[in-house]
Amino acid sequence: MKRFGFLLATGVALLALGGPAFAADAPVLPPAAVKTATDIQGKALAGSGAFGFVESLTVRVGPRLAGSPAAKLSHQWAEARFKELGLTNIKVEPFTVDGWERGLEMASITKPVAHHLHVNALGHSVTTPPEGIEAPIVRFDTLEDLEAAPEGSLKGKIAFVDKKMSRLQDGGGYGEAVGVRGKGPEAAARKGAVALLIRSIGTDSHRFPHTGITRYAEGVTAIPAGALSNPDADQLNRVLALGQPVSIKLVLSSQAMGTLNDANVLAEIKGRELPDEIVVIGAHLDSWDLGTGALDDGAGVGIVLATAKILKSLPQAPRRTVRFVLFGAEEVGLVGAEAYAKQHAAELPKHQVGTEADFGAGPVITFNANVRPEAKPVITAIGKILAPLGIVPGRGPSSGGPDIGPMTAEGVASAGLGLDGTDYFDYHHTADDTLDKVDPKKLDQAVAAYASFVWLAAESPVAFGPVDKKDH
Structure with a gap:
């Protein structure tokens, strides 16, 4: 430099x-x-x-x-x-x-076309069933959009929040984007979602997902939560742009250790x-x-x-x-x-x-x-x-x-x-x-x-x- x-x-x-x-x-x-x-x-x-x-x-x-x-x-x-x-x-x-403890991590688009996705569980995410979860996906631009979704509108579906992080020298973009990692699982669960995926809170264009701690609220069903790498989030958007229903299969076997x-x-x-x-x-x-x-x-x-x-x-x-x-x-x-x-x-x-x-x-x-x-x-x-x-x-x-x-x-x-x-x-x-x-x-x-x-x-x-x- x-x-x-x-x-x-x-x-x-x-x-x-x-x-x-x-x-x-x-x-x-x-x-x-x-x-x-x-x-x-x-x-x-x-x-x-x-x-x-x-x-x-x-x-x-x-x-x-x-x-x-x-x-x-x-x-x-x-x-x-x-x-x-x-x-x-x-x-x-x-x-x-x-x-x-982190375990097995897999995600893939199953419909309308097949694509493997790079995913990591968010820290303290609960596990999926051993066979995973396969469900339609619903995309949101921001956490606020997810929170504004009608009650019950995500029943049986996977929520995907696509908030992008800005690259700033002082890291200020992190604070603007990271809220979805902590609050997203609760917000998605309140709307009936069976899992949450987010775009990684990061500024790279590599297929390395960004993990980080998430939170679960008392009295709200804890759902599995993971982050897609930025290129994989982009690919998911391209498939969504085809205008056909999109389904994803997600397997996360992370577990609490007491x-x-x-x-x-x-x-x-x-x-x-x-x-x-x-x-x-x-x-x-x-x-x-x-x-x-x-x-x-x-x-x-x-x-x-x-x-x-x-x-x-x-x-x-x-x-x-x-x-x-x-x-x-x-x-x-x-x-x-x-x-x-x-x-x-x-x-x-x-x-x-x-x-x-x-x-x-x-x-x-x-x-x-x-x-x-x-x-x-x-x-x-x-x-x-x-x-x-x-x-x-x-x-x-x-x-x-x-x-x-x-x-x-x-x-x-x-x-x-x-x-x-x-x-x-x-x-x-x-x-x-x-x-x-x-x-x-x-x-x-x-x-x-x-x-x-x-x-x-x-x-x-x-x-x-x-x-x-x-x-x-």
Whole structure:
């Protein structure tokens, strides 16, 4: 990417000038802290080691479905990495999760012509009968159109929602499209449907369906739900355009596994002056089971561990404690994040700020934060220090990341380092989420951004929170 290469080269040149070049622009931060931040960026850009962590996780563990044996193996892997880095207060904090396992997945058009379709069950989908379901299909443009269908109009039929996702650099198209994945099965069942198919929530044109968690409402019949790859959704539309009744056969043998154990894995670098005040950087360990979870969220795990490696190598510890959190069971509904917020409720008022890397492998292109008014000048100063990396101010409020949400709901400040998501949803939740999609240099830039931010947040002369809950 030419723009990234130019900005990266510019950033390296500016870094070579050293800390004092930034000090005049950032008087609200201690000059020594600014100098260290530029050193951190230089180290990361020269080779952060993040890619090696991603490779190790995806090769030694592989896909990590919440509650599975592989998830437990990932906890052991993370604990070992934290020990190797020399971190302290390492903990594996357990919680429970509803387990689920994918099984046989097949779909085909049976009338008026025969076509095989690529399909994946949505996460926690119920199973079809062993022989499958064969039924007429009814197409809807959007979830809202499905919800507006007459009562009973889908009795004995399969609903198909054809909502397309827009490709946007910040991933904003995802939020506009993903509602059908969570609410679609309930809406279809209320109208009498025997199953639901959706167009994949993704931006690619490959025959890799995109999975993801779905929901079932109490008191509503749970029906099987799957996602077609985008090319297969297109083919289904072409057959529908023939103007003849269309039937589909669907076989999904996924099953619930009951209550299973999962965990968050934590470690710290204890603060030298304010050890009870905490800066959190996180990512999630779990992944869907189709690929190896390299982008979602192995890359984030690599960013967190490389940040820990760099901060641990510094001559002195940060002023505040930095806590590194690898959350479990994010993909199935932020279960680990909710568990963390509950288990650490008493110390949340001491959490100064939280940020998460969970949007691919970089580069970071935007920065924003939600902090109390007294800390906004510090955020502005940090933004200037991040600018040579090609990072510009982000628009809108900062959530900090999905797993930070339960903390921000309790008033913890948040910072968003927005990763470039232009092609992220080509691979998200698919079998194509593999290590070859991770660019080590872009990942190094992301580490430079996250690590220097975390350092400066820990060194800030003012506290970032608490933030009024209504501001989140």
